[in-house]
Amino acid sequence: MAATEALAPRRPAAVGLWTLTTAGAVAAGIVLRMLGIAEDPTAQSFAIVFTAIVVEALPFVLLGAFVAAVLEVYVPERAFAGLGRLPVGLQLPAAALGGFVFPVCECGSVPVARRLIAKGVNPSAGVAFMVAAPIFNPVVLGSTWVAYEARGLGMEMLLGRGTLGLLLALLVGWGVGGDGAGRLLKMRFGIDDPGGGDSCCSPHASKSHAFAAHLTNDFFYMGRFLILGAALAAVIQTVVPQAILGSAVSVPLIAVLALMAVAFVSSLCSEADAFVAVSFTSFPLGSQLAFLVFGPVLDLKLFFLYNATFRRKVVGSIAAAAIPVTVAGALWFEVLVK
């Protein structure tokens, strides 16, 4: 019966309507071209930034979906059960350090964390992995060192980013994951509900079919939220002049908050954001660290990916934990470096 439900279509759209919608979209595109939108400088800026963010991030969302599908289909249940039985005090730091041997960027870590939690890994450990992996991994720390070494601050920033990122992952994981998987993960509308997604759970489905179904379910579900976040980030980057933040430089706390806001809006990949952070040389070093730590934990595209994965209050909890810890850590780092 369950298999029958899983295969039932949910309000299928008629082929004629799909044709009409596609034709409408093509017509809209032609009209926009005729109106000269291709020559408009603001539209061009939006097109470049929007496409660039998606092109950079989409392969990693797919990679995360690949890994999540491998965990779901090919890793035996008893492995997760064994992990789940370990004390939280052991799972949490092990998961936070997991990014070092399993480097994924922020877009890929979300589906992997979701799958780990769903399979029985302690939710705190799953969240800690999700937060730590985009920061505490060799590629990201290496790029941070390269970016800052030209200013003679490579080791300071590497240690600062690694330490604060790890601390943040442990605190966010501990604070957010305590409610249990059931109260953490969201029912994905159109995938987890009966009749949604591809039929990955049929007892007759082959492993390769189940793998493809899990892979595409995750990719297509997360992909739409990535597009939404990238579009919003591109609109803000295209419309808001950076000069409005120029006056924030002189007050350390305001500078930290300002660059955290820039990190949130920019939605940059953690593997390259250090090269952007280092160009904010007018800002105190602590605020540059805040940019490097906060961005991979919470930015616009992640906001939508988190909302797609976790229940609504979880995103608020991540922000409530990440903002004060990042601010305090960045200000302390400023004092230490001076």
Added chain:
Amino acid sequence: MRASVLRFVTLLAWCGFFVWLTISGEVFRYVGPRTRWVVVFGAVILGLASLLQALSVTSSRAAGHARLTSWTEGVGIAALFAPIAVVMIIPEPTLGSEAAARKTAPGFVDSVGSFAPVPQPGRDISFPEINLASESSEYAAAVGIADGTEVRLTGFVTHPEAGPPGTFALTRFATFCCAADAVPYSVTVEAEKMSDPADDTWLTVSGTLVGKGNEFVLQPERITKIHAPQNPYIY
């Protein structure tokens, strides 16, 4: 339409888009050379996913498990086509003077960031070197920038608000990861003897650098109007 078929078409379209970006060279409009591998990797992983999905479509049909696409899923898939549609509607976008004005904020992004390269005597002098040499006499000496240094720069025209009369700025964006992190660099060009070029006009300017005030400005000897290069950034 069958959901699995629509998913296959979407994956294949994205794979094709990544392949086109790589082969056509358009990839450099969106990402820098350091991250070009992401696009190649994307083409491979999307191709692999397309293949898996094609096999899944075949096996679903054989088993009679094909499922129609719901409206919810259809809207999500349509969203995934948005970037491809944007590139089709705006085929050759560039970051120009409007973006440079928005991204140039005194006191916000210092013109001399890590993009300025470590001094390498003999290296071609470009925008970051000139910007850094304007602020550091030691750096200027290390890279060999002084009054009378001959340079050849390619960039687009901008007119900064604080620019002296009779001048325009030749500007080029530097990127590291992708166009989302582009930072503009400008060099002032003295152009009293020529008609003022319009914003966003691409020029190659040959001339000599002269220290004036707190910056090196370019006194042009030859100015050539060119088409926007396919690779519009410096790295």
